[in-house]
Amino acid sequence: EAQVTQNPRYLITVTGKKLTVTCSQNMNHEYMSWYRQDPGLGLRQIYYSMNVEVTDKGDVPEGYKVSRKEKRNFPLILESPSPNQTSLYFCASKRAQSSYEQYFGPGTRLTVT
């Protein structure tokens, strides 16, 4: 089954404790990205990757890092989480030459206290 998986689905942590949210897709997609969803703001792009070892900032990259060492994986790293990063996070992927459809993971709800 074609899918995007994220782990963990739920996470409660404290300010300053480094964490990583994993994202993996099994569709051999070149393009992957991370979004955060906040009430009244919709989804905003954090980072994206066009292919292995190619990453770039989205609209709200501050406080986040990513890496793309393998085509299937695109982890999101919070080196020093802060309460304003409490949000619902989604990973998405698509073929580079696709007809635009993006596939989304189930989401990770992060709470930073």
Next chain:
Amino acid sequence: GDSVTQMEGPVTLSEEAFLTINCTYTATGYPSLFWYVQYPGEGLQLLLKATKADDKGSNKGFEATYRKETTSFHLEKGSVQVSDSAVYFCALTAGGTSYGKLTFGQGTILTVHP
């Protein structure tokens, strides 16, 4: 920059009622337009899309027409069901240097009562 504005929500309807969720956009060039749906506890799923002016996207009884003259992409369904209760997002992708990036509206919560 690009932006998407959806009608204020939430929207509450009775089963079999007519649904309209308004969406307008601002973008340079010729964006592609989408409606995504998010069911409780799940990720987003593509509901329908339109890639050029006057295109009509349709799926599961939902329709939306790409209106370039009014920069709109309103979502409609003639008879909603309880199972349509979800959050609906209008979105666009403009291509070019923003290749692949989806710009979303704020989302509209739809609740359908039996």
